[in-house]
Amino acid sequence: MTAVITTGATSVPTRSMRWKEPRRHLLFLAGVLVLWQLGNLALGQLVLPSVPSVFKALLEITLSGALIKAMGESILLLFLGLSAALAIGFFFGVLIGRSKLAQWTLSPYFSALFVTPTVALVPLVLVWFGFGLSGRVLVVILAAVVPIMLSVAGSLRDEPGELVEVARSFGVRGEIALLVHVRLRAALPVILSGFRLAVGRAVVGMAVAETYLRLGGIGALINSYGALFQTDYVFASILPLTFLGIGLTKLVSRVERHFQGWQS
Amino acid sequence: MSSTAIKPARPSGAMTVASALRLQHVLPVVSLVVVLSLWEVVGQSMNPLLFAPPSRVVGAFSGLIKSGELLAATLTTVSTLSVGFALAILVGIPLGVLMAQFPRFGELLSPYLYGIFSTPRVVIVPLIIVWFGVGYSGRLFLIFLWSMIAISTSTTDGVRNARPDLIEVARSYGASRIEMVRHVLLPGAVPFVVSGLRIGAERAVVGVVIGEMFLQLTGLGGLLVTSAKSFQTAEMLCAVVVIAVIGTILITALDLLEQQVSSWKRRAT
Numbered sequence: 001m002t003a004v005i006t007t008g009a010t011s012v013p014t015r016s017m018r019w020k021e022p023r024r025h026l027l028f029l030a031g032v033l034v035l036w037q038l039g040n041l042a043l044g045q046l047v048l049p050s051v052p053s054v055f056k057a058l059l060e061i062t063l064s065g066a067l068i069k070a071m072g073e074s075i076l077l078l079f080l081g082l083s084a085a086l087a088i089g090f091f092f093g094v095l096i097g098r099s100k101l102a103q104w105t106l107s108p109y110f111s112a113l114f115v116t117p118t119v120a121l122v123p124l125v126l127v128w129f130g131f132g133l134s135g136r137v138l139v140v141i142l143a144a145v146v147p148i149m150l151s152v153a154g155s156l157r158d159e160p161g162e163l164v165e166v167a168r169s170f171g172v173r174g175e176i177a178l179l180v181h182v183r184l185r186a187a188l189p190v191i192l193s194g195f196r197l198a199v200g201r202a203v204v205g206m207a208v209a210e211t212y213l214r215l216g217g218i219g220a221l222i223n224s225y226g227a228l229f230q231t232d233y234v235f236a237s238i239l240p241l242t243f244l245g246i247g248l249t250k251l252v253s254r255v256e257r258h259f260q261g262w263q264s
Numbered sequence: 265m266s267s268t269a270i271k272p273a274r275p276s277g278a279m280t281v282a283s284a285l286r287l288q289h290v291l292p293v294v295s296l297v298v299v300l301s302l303w304e305v306v307g308q309s310m311n312p313l314l315f316a317p318p319s320r321v322v323g324a325f326s327g328l329i330k331s332g333e334l335l336a337a338t339l340t341t342v343s344t345l346s347v348g349f350a351l352a353i354l355v356g357i358p359l360g361v362l363m364a365q366f367p368r369f370g371e372l373l374s375p376y377l378y379g380i381f382s383t384p385r386v387v388i389v390p391l392i393i394v395w396f397g398v399g400y401s402g403r404l405f406l407i408f409l410w411s412m413i414a415i416s417t418s419t420t421d422g423v424r425n426a427r428p429d430l431i432e433v434a435r436s437y438g439a440s441r442i443e444m445v446r447h448v449l450l451p452g453a454v455p456f457v458v459s460g461l462r463i464g465a466e467r468a469v470v471g472v473v474i475g476e477m478f479l480q481l482t483g484l485g486g487l488l489v490t491s492a493k494s495f496q497t498a499e500m501l502c503a504v505v506v507i508a509v510i511g512t513i514l515i516t517a518l519d520l521l522e523q524q525v526s527s528w529k530r531r532a533t
Contacts, residue, residue, distance in 0.1 A: 024368075024372065025372065025375070028372040032376070046394060047394055047395060100287075100288075101291065104287065104288055104291035104292055104295075105291050105292065105294070105295035106295070108292050108295075108296070109299075112508060115508055115511045115512045115515060116504060116507065116508040116511065117469060117470040117473045117474075117507065117511065118470075119386070119470060119473050119474055119477060119485075120473050120477075120485070120488060120503070120504050120507050120508075121504065123477075123488055123489060123492035123500055124492075124497070124500055124501070124504065126492065127314060127492060127495060127497060127500070128314060128315070200382065203382075203384060204384040204385075204386075206384075207384035207386050207387050208384065208386050211386040211387065211389070211478070212386075212477075212478075218387075219384075219386065219387060222387045222390065223387075223389075223390060225390070226389070226390020226391075226393070227390070229394065231390075231391065231394055234390050234391055235391075238383060238387055238388070238391075241383065241384070241387060242379050242382060242383045245382040245383065245384070246378070246379065246382050249382065
């Protein structure tokens, strides 16, 4: 299970993104922008807005505070959803990882949740929980909880035999103390890689919730510009969301690398 | 991440193998029965507009099947999904090989692919409406692009990880670039390609649902949204279940293929 989690993560194009030669990348970026501008001339402002107009729109929504307000709401939603998903994922992960009874009775539901696209659950959440913050937070939890639960459960199932032995001989007694002091610490790298997946899915869940409910946050901002066919503003508000997703994932993988270094 | 069902753990010493195996199969059923009856009891006592007990979901299910609505919606979803995924494979694998064969090109392109890949698709929908309109091609694009990126990056990883000794041998026999790709690099990359297909399939299933919910109300996603608008909770649950089943079948099949392929590779080397 643990190996499965890490391979699943590395196949996503994180690793190949290296910035060894910034000059070549800058040249390529210039080429892309020139092509974009040519596309703008050929297709028109509605289909592909010109590069300057996107930057102007970005500057304008930043200065007017609309972008900052929307991003603030989105980040708050992400924070609440991810914290709750961590708590719930940890609870069930420990339960399922350490008890076979829990594994056999509970894990099928998590598997079912994992294969169901979060988007498909949003209408149900809306009917049951309404338009409020709680409904949106629940969507983020639904998106993010399973990778956390799976990584916690999977890593606790692999017994860190030597570590447990050593801890016992140093007088760590009781299942809870062992869990906190030994098993969870040994499992940290795997749990972090599960958390990295969860962050990516949480960003998607956040966008889905905000788009479907059309209330607050960056998702609603993008869609309100989309409804007015202001394509330049749509691009200008999508870019920060993309960078938010990439930035958060990078942050977690940096923490991950830190702890991997400790273990090896 | 990949295996959807959790691998059963080895039974501990206290239990015999046979009784543990029995429990392993009996307990999920017991828990399902308990959950369904709880749901039924709670559902009966709640506002029928909001909460559909299992009995009503079953009723809605047979109703949707009799009217042919569910079958038509499923066919629409599955056919769009298949075409989009097939396109993603057809473009993704060659692009992946190209990116591995011309590493500089791959390195320059991958940040952009990664950027697109990490952008949630729901927010792209306004752009897709402008580019493709609210029709079939827009829905195909939502499946195709994201699935294709997953497949191509995985293929690139696979081709890059080709065994250097085999490349050496092929080169010393004067293999051309195309022969090298066909006989050495692609066969070696098969396990990676298959794991890319699995990630791509997950993306494709989400993509088809997004397209049907946000772009054009059709298929299972459309059924879901239209029943949500009229508070038909039971019909909504039917659509969700069928979507989940389609995803499970596709991903389980690719999981099995992945296991097959990687075990074959282990035996061969």
